[in-house]
Amino acid sequence: MNNDITQTITRIAEIIINELKLEDVTPQTFDADLDLVDEVGIDSMDLATIALVLRDEYGIRIDEDDYPKLTTVRIIAEYINAKLTSGE
Amino acid sequence: MKTVSSLLDDHWHERYKKISKLNIRSSIYDVTDRCNLRCKGCFFFSSNEHKAASEEKDVSKWYDFVDKEMERGVNLAILIGGEPTLCLDRIEAFYKRLPTFCATNGLIKVPRDRFPDMMVGLSLWGDVEDEITLRGQDTFKISSANYEGDPHAYYLYTITPKQLGKTENIIKKIEGVGLKVHMQLLSNDEAVDGFSWQPDELVAVRAEMDAMLDAYPRTVISSKYYHEVITTGKMLGRRFGWMECPSVTDAIDKREPRPKRLTNFIRWASDLKTMHRCCTSETRDCSTCKDGAAHMSWVMVNKRAHMESTRDLQNWIEVYEMFAKLYQFIPW
Numbered sequence: 346m347n348n349d350i351t352q353t354i355t356r357i358a359e360i361i362i363n364e365l366k367l368e369d370v371t372p373q374t375f376d377a378d379l380d381l382v383d384e385v386g387i388d389s390m391d392l393a394t395i396a397l398v399l400r401d402e403y404g405i406r407i408d409e410d411d412y413p414k415l416t417t418v419r420i421i422a423e424y425i426n427a428k429l430t431s432g433e
Numbered sequence: 434m435k436t437v438s439s440l441l442d443d444h445w446h447e448r449y450k451k452i453s454k455l456n457i458r459s460s461i462y463d464v465t466d467r468c469n470l471r472c473k474g475c476f477f478f479s480s481n482e483h484k485a486a487s488e489e490k491d492v493s494k495w496y497d498f499v500d501k502e503m504e505r506g507v508n509l510a511i512l513i514g515g516e517p518t519l520c521l522d523r524i525e526a527f528y529k530r531l532p533t534f535c536a537t538n539g540l541i542k543v544p545r546d547r548f549p550d551m552m553v554g555l556s557l558w559g560d561v562e563d564e565i566t567l568r569g570q571d572t573f574k575i576s577s578a579n580y581e582g583d584p585h586a587y588y589l590y591t592i593t594p595k596q597l598g599k600t601e602n603i604i605k606k607i608e609g610v611g612l613k614v615h616m617q618l619l620s621n622d623e624a625v626d627g628f629s630w631q632p633d634e635l636v637a638v639r640a641e642m643d644a645m646l647d648a649y650p651r652t653v654i655s656s657k658y659y660h661e662v663i664t665t666g667k668m669l670g671r672r673f674g675w676m677e678c679p680s681v682t683d684a685i686d687k688r689e690p691r692p693k694r695l696t697n698f699i700r701w702a703s704d705l706k707t708m709h710r711c712c713t714s715e716t717r718d719c720s721t722c723k724d725g726a727a728h729m730s731w732v733m734v735n736k737r738a739h740m741e742s743t744r745d746l747q748n749w750i751e752v753y754e755m756f757a758k759l760y761q762f763i764p765w
Binding site: 365367368369370375379382383384385386387388389390391393409412413 | 434436437438449450453454456458506693694696734736737740746
């Protein structure tokens with residue numbers, strides 16, 4: 346499970362770095378607990394874009410009502426893993 | 434990677450956190466095709482938008498419509514023309530369930546027993562002389578009597594080139610009746626002689642707007658960065674225009690590449706079916722558009738572009754705070 350979550354975190358970090366064109370950070374150095382809104386500065390449109398990529402990547406739907414609670418890469422990874430486990 | 438806290442000190446970071454999660458989703462609604470004024474330069478009439486659709490008169494359909502808008506995620510209803518206060522029942526359909534802003538010429542007083550805390554924006558186009566030239570009467574005399582001291586009302590002062598050197602008198606008058614003011618610029622859609630902005634006038638009005646903000650900080654709700662963007666038409670080296678505008682109706686937005694924009698934004702006509710192109714006149718040249726809301730939204734949707742320096746991010750925060758105050762998401 347830990348290995349799974351680590352892989353998911355790294356992949357989500359990679360997606361965010363690519364989509365937001367973040368500089369001076371790699372998927373490995375991205376702090377998984379960094380607040381995406383309060384620190385990285387992403388907004389709802391960024392989140393919607395990232396959600397689309399995650400949907401294609403993992404085959405899950407991220408409900409727009411869930412955006413406000415998806416505040417860090419780790420939380421997003423746990424959310425995705427929970428969805429995959431429950432088969433939603 | 435630049436983070437918010439690496440760019441801001443504690444004071445600015447706290448200000449940022451108060452607005453960063455607001456997630457405002459606005460749309461604009463024409464409440465009626467009618468108005469009790471006919472102002473020269475009003476885009477609604479000059480571009481024939483009052484003829485675009487026949488207004489829905491069944492109030493129950495307005496309630497149904499608001500339900501659907503809420504399902505669409507709208508959390509701020511901006512009500513505009515014709516003159517919304519001619520149709521209070523329709524305003525109420527929004528106000529009862531959504532944060533609602535109502536733009537009005539102020540000739541009709543919104544009854545506060547029915548709409549106790551609805552934010553009202555009172556349009557004002559200059560001093561008595563300009564008001565009579567462009568609008569046929571001195572609306573300030575009536576609107577200020579209707580709304581004096583109202584904590585949920587402010588003036589939307591549309592500055593014209595003829596107002597250069599005279600804005601302080603207007604600001605003082607507004608302060609004198611205990612109201613706030615937000616400044617914007619006339620786009621002069623009907624090309625009224627002498628009311629189109631020249632480059633030197635835009636430089637001068639920016640300096641004048643800055644001076645008003647410095648001199649009347651408790652009355653003027655604005656930011657110097659907003660003044661810069663609206664007078665130059667530029668933000669971070671980018672020029673405002675069709676390919677940058679954030680307030681194009683979502684359903685008709687086929688732009689490629691798709692710019693940063695207001696999520697799910699639509700400007701609805703009063704038949705509740707027809708969608709207008711954008712937040713302002715469909716016939717307006719986007720490259721010379723001076724719409725204040727479009728320019729402040731342009732800044733707001735481009736947050737990450739403002740994370741290159743501390744000053745840029747502070748500018749972004751000031752513009753966002755200005756918007757949030759004008760629509761009551763944060764206090765004055």
